[in-house]
Amino acid sequence: MANPVDPAQTSPPSTxxxxxxxxxxxxxxxxxxxxxxxxxxxxxxxxPAKPPKQPKSKDAPPAAGGAPGEEKLSPAELKKKAKAxxxxxxxxxxxxxxxxxxxxxxxxxxxxxxxxxxxxxxxxGKEAPGQPYKSQRxxxxxxxxxxxxxxxxKQEDKNVAVFGHLYGQPRxxxxxxxxxxxxxxxxxxxxxxxxxVVCGSSARCVATLLAFKRVIEAYTTPLGTSLSxxxxxxxxxxxxxxxxxxxxxxxxxxxxxxxxxxxxxxDPSVPEASAKATLSDFIDNFIREKITVADQVIAxxxxxxxxxxxxxxxxxxxxxxKQTLLTAYKQGKKFRVSIIDSRPLFEGKxxxxxxxxxxxxxxxxxxxxxxxxxxxATKVFLGAHAMTSNGRLYSRxxxxxxxxxxxxxxxxxxxxxxxxxxxxxxTDRVALDSIVVNEIADADELVPSQPLKxxxxxxxxxxxxDTKKGDSKKGGNKAAANAPPAESTPLPxxxxxxTNWKExxxxxxxxxxxxxxxxxxxxxxxTEMGSLPPSAVPIVHRMSTNL
Amino acid sequence: MASTTxxxxxxxxxxxxxxxxxxxxxxxxxxTMPIAAIEALVLLLTHSPSSTISExxxxxxxxxxxxKKSIPNPIGLSAGTDLFQRYLITTLQRPGQLGPAGDFxxxxxxxxxxxxxxxxxxxxxxxxxxxFGRGFVRDGSTVLTNGGSRVVASxxxxxxxxxxxxxxxxxxxxxxxxxxxxxxxxxxxxxxxxALRAKGVPVATIPESAVAYSxxxxxxxxxxxxxxxxNGGIVSRMGTYQIGLLAxxxxxxxxxxxxxxxxxxxxxxxxxxxxxxxxxxxFNTEEDITDGHKPQSVAHSSDVVDFTPPHxxxxxxxxxxxLTPSAVSEELIxxxx
Numbered sequence: 010m011a012n013p014v015d016p017a018q019t020s021p022p023s024t025x026x027x028x029x030x031x032x033x034x035x036x037x038x039x040x041x042x043x044x045x046x047x048x049x050x051x052x053x054x055x056x057p058a059k060p061p062k063q064p065k066s067k068d069a070p071p072a073a074g075g076a077p078g079e080e081k082l083s084p085a086e087l088k089k090k091a092k093a094x095x096x097x098x099x100x101x102x103x104x105x106x107x108x109x110x111x112x113x114x115x116x117x118x119x120x121x122x123x124x125x126x127x128x129x130x131x132x133x134g135k136e137a138p139g140q141p142y143k144s145q146r147x148x149x150x151x152x153x154x155x156x157x158x159x160x161x162x163k164q165e166d167k168n169v170a171v172f173g174h175l176y177g178q179p180r181x182x183x184x185x186x187x188x189x190x191x192x193x194x195x196x197x198x199x200x201x202x203x204x205x206v207v208c209g210s211s212a213r214c215v216a217t218l219l220a221f222k223r224v225i226e227a228y229t230t231p232l233g234t235s236l237s238x239x240x241x242x243x244x245x246x247x248x249x250x251x252x253x254x255x256x257x258x259x260x261x262x263x264x265x266x267x268x269x270x271x272x273x274x275x276d277p278s279v280p281e282a283s284a285k286a287t288l289s290d291f292i293d294n295f296i297r298e299k300i301t302v303a304d305q306v307i308a309x310x311x312x313x314x315x316x317x318x319x320x321x322x323x324x325x326x327x328x329x330x331k332q333t334l335l336t337a338y339k340q341g342k343k344f345r346v347s348i349i350d351s352r353p354l355f356e357g358k359x360x361x362x363x364x365x366x367x368x369x370x371x372x373x374x375x376x377x378x379x380x381x382x383x384x385x386a387t388k389v390f391l392g393a394h395a396m397t398s399n400g401r402l403y404s405r406x407x408x409x410x411x412x413x414x415x416x417x418x419x420x421x422x423x424x425x426x427x428x429x430x431x432x433x434x435x436t437d438r439v440a441l442d443s444i445v446v447n448e449i450a451d452a453d454e455l456v457p458s459q460p461l462k463x464x465x466x467x468x469x470x471x472x473x474x475d476t477k478k479g480d481s482k483k484g485g486n487k488a489a490a491n492a493p494p495a496e497s498t499p500l501p502x503x504x505x506x507x508t509n510w511k512e513x514x515x516x517x518x519x520x521x522x523x524x525x526x527x528x529x530x531x532x533x534x535x536t537e538m539g540s541l542p543p544s545a546v547p548i549v550h551r552m553s554t555n556l
Numbered sequence: 557m558a559s560t561t562x563x564x565x566x567x568x569x570x571x572x573x574x575x576x577x578x579x580x581x582x583x584x585x586x587x588t589m590p591i592a593a594i595e596a597l598v599l600l601l602t603h604s605p606s607s608t609i610s611e612x613x614x615x616x617x618x619x620x621x622x623x624k625k626s627i628p629n630p631i632g633l634s635a636g637t638d639l640f641q642r643y644l645i646t647t648l649q650r651p652g653q654l655g656p657a658g659d660f661x662x663x664x665x666x667x668x669x670x671x672x673x674x675x676x677x678x679x680x681x682x683x684x685x686x687x688f689g690r691g692f693v694r695d696g697s698t699v700l701t702n703g704g705s706r707v708v709a710s711x712x713x714x715x716x717x718x719x720x721x722x723x724x725x726x727x728x729x730x731x732x733x734x735x736x737x738x739x740x741x742x743x744x745x746x747x748x749x750x751a752l753r754a755k756g757v758p759v760a761t762i763p764e765s766a767v768a769y770s771x772x773x774x775x776x777x778x779x780x781x782x783x784x785x786x787n788g789g790i791v792s793r794m795g796t797y798q799i800g801l802l803a804x805x806x807x808x809x810x811x812x813x814x815x816x817x818x819x820x821x822x823x824x825x826x827x828x829x830x831x832x833x834x835x836x837x838x839f840n841t842e843e844d845i846t847d848g849h850k851p852q853s854v855a856h857s858s859d860v861v862d863f864t865p866p867h868x869x870x871x872x873x874x875x876x877x878x879l880t881p882s883a884v885s886e887e888l889i890x891x892x893x
Contacts, residue, residue, distance in 0.1 A: 314825065314829070388825075423826070425825040425826065427825075532787075532825060533787070533823055533825065538889075539786070539821065539889075539892070540786060540823040541786070541885055541889075542786070542787040542788065542866070542882060542885050544882035544885070545882070545885040545886060545889065548885070548886050548889055549889065552889065
């Protein structure tokens with residue numbers, strides 16, 4: 010669904026996966042919508058008959074008919090309605106495309122029912138062969154569909170089944186279709202976050218708050234409502250837009266919650282100008298207290314743990330770890346840093362360059378070489394996306410592997426794993442695995458021939474790891490291992506074998522963003538409120554939110 | 557305990573906190589290091605003519621730093637000084653008569669009286685711990701313990717009393733004794749051994765090398781602690797860590813006994829991450845020795861400590877209840893925020 014492949018290139022099967030969820034959604038929506046909209050009058054109306062019903066619902070409540078009636082809808086209802094309309098529109102487009110594609114009528118309706126069945130039943134039937142799923146055999150035995158449809162279905166489904174629930178809306182690619190309420194600063198920020206120009210939990214949190222500050226500065230309360238009431242909904246539009254660009258991080262969520270609380274606690278009698286000034290101050294204070302100063306405190310106290318002769322292993326590019334290492338270096342400590350990085354974001358490259366420029370001794374390797382990198386490690390420093398209430402670390406995918414390698418190093422002394430994390434990243438959620446809650450990025454990022462489709466920002470600077478990168482390209486795509494080698498379309502010279510992965514049958518790519526490190530692998534969490542064992546995360550979270 | 561020569565105190569200060577601290581420890585064998593530190597600080601406040609809050613805090617900070625520097629192992633001590641400082645600040649920040657707006661003399665009087673109250677309470681906490689902990693010593697069980705911890709001693713004695721005097725004693729003790737620094741003195745903990753034997757408790761004393769051998773006969777391990785750190789581990793007499801490792805390997809419950817004023821805001825990541833310098837491992841060649849560098853074996857003195865990580869500890873018996881190691885940080889956070 011991501012980039013609706015342009016019609017010229019599409020073979021019919023590749024388009025047809027999308028209509029299934031879309032139509033499903035639209036039917037869901039249309040069946041949901043009528044009951045919620047007119048609760049009292051139109052009980053007798055038949056559900057699917059949408060067009061005849063709408064006038065009816067307009068007529069029935071005479072007090073609030075027509076346009077004013079629509080205004081009365083709550084934002085949630087509005088959103089639902091907009092979604093339903095969009096889904097319907099999309100479904101129509103797709104139907105047209107299919108019809109023009111020729112294969113149309115046949116696979117279209119055929120594709121929908123099996124899809125429904127498989128989403129209802131969880132994992133199973135749509136697995137690529139070779140993936141070890143116990144339920145698969147059983148399911149297949151019980152499935153009554155013809156093998157032809159099954160074949161089709163497998164080709165169609167490019168979502169990895171276990172993570173099926175995480176494929177929501179694809180990330181927004183343009184600002185087209187964004188609501189007119191969305192502030193330009195937010196529009197730009199959304200795209201920057203989408204392109205990983207603004208990347209990292211803290212950076213996104215700060216950027217969001219700063220953008221919201223501009224939103225608030227540009228905001229005027231409409232007549233007939235108060236700032237504390239209307240501004241929240243106004244911000245909600247911005248937030249919705251941001252979350253369509255990339256799902257919000259935990260820190261963003263926490264910051265937004267705090268901001269909304271601050272807005273709602275403003276006395277309606279306060280004049281608008283001073284209310285806005287208060288909110289601006291609140292945002293500045295929040296950024297300073299929860300992130301800027303917190304980072305300094307964390308960096309200082311984490312740097313104390315670095316001793317002469319240490320070999321510090323870190324994963325990807327955490328800004329707080331960078332600050333810690335630089336602080337320790339400035340204190341005159343002699344230590345080595347080993348950065349472990351991974352595809353496709355290569356966040357470690359920036360860190361490596363910054364540290365090397367500052368004068369530190371840096372070793373850079375990819376996660377494939379973890380067993381070598383960890384051999385002479387004495388400490389592991391990790392950044393965090395979030396800390397969950399059961400003490401687990403939710404961070405860039407690969408972190409768990411690094412932590413595990415450090416803790417389970419065969420025959421060596423235990424290497425302490427230290428997490429640097431501001432309390433704004435703490436959440437009361439609990440994560441048992443990295444499947445239930447996660448984020449899936451565009452799988453095209455894994456296809457190496459098109460590295461990062463950046464709209465903004467700089468091209469990739471560091472080329473010193475070219476050879477390593479080449480290695481990783483071969484090994485990095487586990488999903489590729491299952492792909493049958495034979496391909497009908499000959500690939501151009503130099504292109505990755507994965508380039509046409511959407512057309513390749515039995516091939517799914519998974520580009521997952523985060524993983525969960527068990528609490529047992531974390532020795533210490535350094536926060537601005539002191540160093541804690543992971544088990545103390547919920548207590549500190551409770552305290553920092555109550556204050 | 558370690559009676560280092562008090563460093564030359566600042567000339568302006570007539571009151572020597574280090575000497576007071578050492579004197580307090582020497583005069584009262586029941587006094588723990590954090591309490592001695594707090595008592596010394598209270599005495600300091602009574603002696604010093606500070607008249608403003610910031611002056612008091614400043615004085616306190618300076619003396620604390622001075623005291624910490626002059627004592628070879630300030631871990632236990634810093635628990636006391638930190639606690640006192642924290643207490644002082646929260647008292648001063650509280651609104652009302654005793655807050656920043658109030659009369660300073662009243663504040664001072666209040667602080668001093670409360671400080672004394674705190675010390676009295678801290679001394680009582682040992683009985684409280686004994687009350688909590690004696691349930692862990694079951695009929696017919698064998699307890700393995702080490703060192704010269706007064707809390708452990710009082711716990712065991714309480715348990716012996718509890719069972720109705722000499723006639724009805726139903727537990728035995730394996731006491732791990734480490735040899736004293738000079739062979740003439742008796743090893744630390746001998747006093748407790750005598751006291752327990754007097755109560756009719758059968759006590760076996762073993763050297764540290766026999767712990768693994770004897771642990772099979774023990775049912776539980778109870779040790780004292782010099783400090784309880786933030787992750788729930790304990791800083792304790794050298795040798796505790798290995799007992800912990802052995803107990804874990806053999807599946808015996810390992811309990812640490814400590815007053816809650818021994819909780820330190822410290823987060824060691826391992827043995828070599830303690831904020832003290834211990835020259836336990838001292839490499840020497842023949843040449844070094846002939847050069848006059850004498851290899852000193854400090855490993856047996858009572859001053860050296862090791863760190864027992866939390867995953868080896870089954871529970872901590874404290875005066876605020878029996879805690880799991882992970883609850884320690886919660887307690888500490890409660891004190892500090």
